[in-house]
Amino acid sequence: MxxxxxxxxxxxxxxxxxxxxxxxxxxxxxxxxxxxxxxxYRERLINFETAKGEAYRREQPFGQVPAYRDNEVQMFESGAMVLRIAERSETLMPRDAAGRARILTWVTAALNSVEPFVFDLVAIDTFNKEAEWAKLRRPEVIESLRGRLGSLANWLGGKDYLEGDFSAADIIMATVLREVSDEALMAEFPTLTAYRERCVSRPAFQRAMDAQLSSLAAEPAMA
Structure with missing residues (x-):
């Protein structure tokens, strides 16, 4: 859309x-x-100064994006938003209680059992690469993340998606895996690299990516 x-x-x-x-x-x-x-959906674009402001923090307490609203609710946290949208779509969430519970579980797992380990590595590779403490800590971070990726790969096995058909859980998990900053580490898990590619090759992902990129100005707006 x-x-x-x-x-x-x-x-x-x-x-x-x-x-x-x-x-x-x-x-x-x-x-x-x-x-x-x-x-x-419609987009509302803000700058960093707006994000820091009191008015926006009533919508998003941490001054981040995204924030979300529809005719019934206002929300923050992207995982919660994806689940809210999934409630309207059998493409993203089964209608039966057991199926819904599995999707909720995997969204939570992506955000709590995988993403923090990914971000530990991102924090080093993207923001602190030359810091001595980061160089010393990186092997431990890699090893911890390797364990999480291995567990995920074992679960996925020969399945195309986490719970058989593509779902909201795959949106969250695939975006988490896109953030892994060491491709050599990802290459140790061909099951996961194929899964990630399968997800981001979907036309809906490309449309979402194009929409985000087209909304971004070349230079920061003045506050």
Missing amino acids: PVDANAEIEITGFAWVPDFARGFVRDLRPRWACEEAGIG
């Missing part, structure tokens, strides 16, 4: 981010969910 200025769902994103963050800002997740579900 294209971005629709009249859509019920509003997703907040930044109007500009540095080059390393383009394509990785987390408004990508609800954008992707809307595209998979065939639900239109």
Whole structure:
């Protein structure tokens, strides 16, 4: 679905981010969910100063993006937004209680059992690469992440997606795996690299990515 200025769902994103963050800002997740579900959404673009402001922090307490609203609710946290959108789509979440519970479990696992280990490595490789403490800590971080990726690969096995059919859980898990900053580490797990590629090759992902990138200005807006 294209971005629709009249859509019920509003997703907040930044109007500009540095080059390393383009394509990785987390408004990508609800954008992707809307595209998979065939639900239109409108975007509200803000700058960093707006994000720090009191008014926006009433929507997003941590001054991040995305924030979300529809005709019934306001939300923050991208995983929660994806689940909210998934409630409207059997493409993203089964209707039976057992199926819903599995998707909820895997979304939580992606955000709590995998992403913190990924971000430990990102914090070193992207923000602290030359720091002595980071060089000393990196082998331990790699080993911890290797364990998590190995467990995930063992679960996935020969399945295309986490719970058989593509779901909201795969949106979250695939975006987490995209953040792994060491491709040599990912290459140790061909099952996961194939899974990640399978997810991001979906047309809905590309539409969401194109929408995010097209919304980003070349230069930061003045406050």
